[in-house]
Amino acid sequence: MTKQKVVAAVPPPLFTTTEVKKQPLHGFTYTGFDSSKKVVRDVDTNGEMKVNMLVDSMRACSPTRREFSHDQTRWMDQYPSALEVFDEIINASKGKQIVMFLDYDGTLSPIVDDPDRAYMSDEMRATVKKLAMYFPTAIVSGRCRDKVYKFVKLAELYYAGSHGMDIRGPSTGSKNKKSSPSVLCQPASEYLPMIDEVYGLLMEKTQSTEGAKVENNKFCLSVHFRCVDEKKWSELASKVRSVLKNYPKLRLTQGRKVLEIRPTIKWDKGKALEFLLESLGYANCTDVFPIYIGDDRTDEDAFKVLRERDQGFGILVSKIPRDTNASYSLQEPSEASLLFNT
Ligand SMILES: O=P(O)(O)OC[C@H]1O[C@H](O[C@H]2O[C@H](CO)[C@@H](O)[C@H](O)[C@H]2O)[C@H](O)[C@@H](O)[C@@H]1O
Numbered sequence: 001m002t003k004q005k006v007v008a009a010v011p012p013p014l015f016t017t018t019e020v021k022k023q024p025l026h027g028f029t030y031t032g033f034d035s036s037k038k039v040v041r042d043v044d045t046n047g048e049m050k051v052n053m054l055v056d057s058m059r060a061c062s063p064t065r066r067e068f069s070h071d072q073t074r075w076m077d078q079y080p081s082a083l084e085v086f087d088e089i090i091n092a093s094k095g096k097q098i099v100m101f102l103d104y105d106g107t108l109s110p111i112v113d114d115p116d117r118a119y120m121s122d123e124m125r126a127t128v129k130k131l132a133m134y135f136p137t138a139i140v141s142g143r144c145r146d147k148v149y150k151f152v153k154l155a156e157l158y159y160a161g162s163h164g165m166d167i168r169g170p171s172t173g174s175k176n177k178k179s180s181p182s183v184l185c186q187p188a189s190e191y192l193p194m195i196d197e198v199y200g201l202l203m204e205k206t207q208s209t210e211g212a213k214v215e216n217n218k219f220c221l222s223v224h225f226r227c228v229d230e231k232k233w234s235e236l237a238s239k240v241r242s243v244l245k246n247y248p249k250l251r252l253t254q255g256r257k258v259l260e261i262r263p264t265i266k267w268d269k270g271k272a273l274e275f276l277l278e279s280l281g282y283a284n285c286t287d288v289f290p291i292y293i294g295d296d297r298t299d300e301d302a303f304k305v306l307r308e309r310d311q312g313f314g315i316l317v318s319k320i321p322r323d324t325n326a327s328y329s330l331q332e333p334s335e336a337s338l339l340f341n342t
Pocket residue numbers: 103104105106110111112113114115116118140141142143215217222224226255256257258260296298
């Protein structure tokens with residue numbers, strides 16, 4: 001993208017903390033995929049979600065490549081590789097201000113067994129750094145913001161951690177005297193004590209399930225089952241459910257071999273994208289071109305916002321055909337790096 005004619009980046013205006021209106025409670029909500037690749041939303045009003053339903057969806061969210069191989073060609077026709085249509089993308093963005101939104105895991109770093117070792121390559125870091133010299137660039141991750149910053153290590157970016165519930169702007173100041181960036185948006189701050197409490201309970205409950213790992217992402221939690229024997233998924237699902245049934249203000253969503261627990265507030269990566277565009281002064285702007293690259297279910301909220309705004313587009317990183325609101329696809333993180341260097 002370095003050859004792209006760039007519209008001068010507008011310096012971001014001063015940010016203020018955003019107040020988010022609290023939404024009514026929805027009880028225990030699960031969002032996931034079924035095997036026919038349709039989005040399923042099962043809300044059990046009594047808070048009694050069946051564990052086997054959750055296990056089914058854990059399986060459906062973890063399909064093997066083999067299961068989908070025959071769909072691949074058709075899917076690639078519908079969601080062409082962003083690398084192949086690069087010129088089209090550049091043409092569509094001409095005269096507009098590109099704003100880049102990048103998911104972390106599975107987009108900038110390859111998926112690995114140990115979430116604490118999901119490092120991004122130096123090459124990818126250099127590429128993102130270059131990108132941020134031309135366009136306002138944000139990392140939008142399910143992870144705790146501090147943790148994702150430790151992986152990315154680029155002070156000039158915007159960071160939206162905890163699925164967008166913790167947003168900060170770039171650090172400013174000289175190399176020797178960096179002024180710490182002010183918090184821009186933390187719509188779920190009142191949930192912190194509850195999240196900490198549930199983290200403790202989940203750690204205790206799941207410690208006997210071999211391979212399970214609970215990650216504290218500050219405003220949300222992850223229960224990883226990538227390293228859990230599939231025969232134990234049901235046991236793990238029961239444990240998670242038994243804790244969550246006492247917390248109707250928390251909901252359960254699902255990512256790549258991970259159960260994600262988060263507040264029921266109506267805030268997601270899509271809202272974070274809108275917040276950042278607004279903060280950058282592009283709320284009602286027609287000449288802005290946001291590009292969002294992500295690999296996970298949670299990135300769909302951002303893809304959807306772009307479709308609804310009819311601005312820019314989403315790029316899904318996936319080797320496996322999936323229903324998506326993105327417009328283009330990439331197979332893996334290394335292709336994202338290739339795209340930026342085209
Ligand atoms: O929004 P993201 O930046 O994509 O974060 C979503 C989750 O990413 C991490 O988990 C995923 O990556 C791990 C490391 O490759 C992998 O082991 C795990 O199976 C994946 O689900 C992160 O650890 C989670 O907390 C995030 O919610």
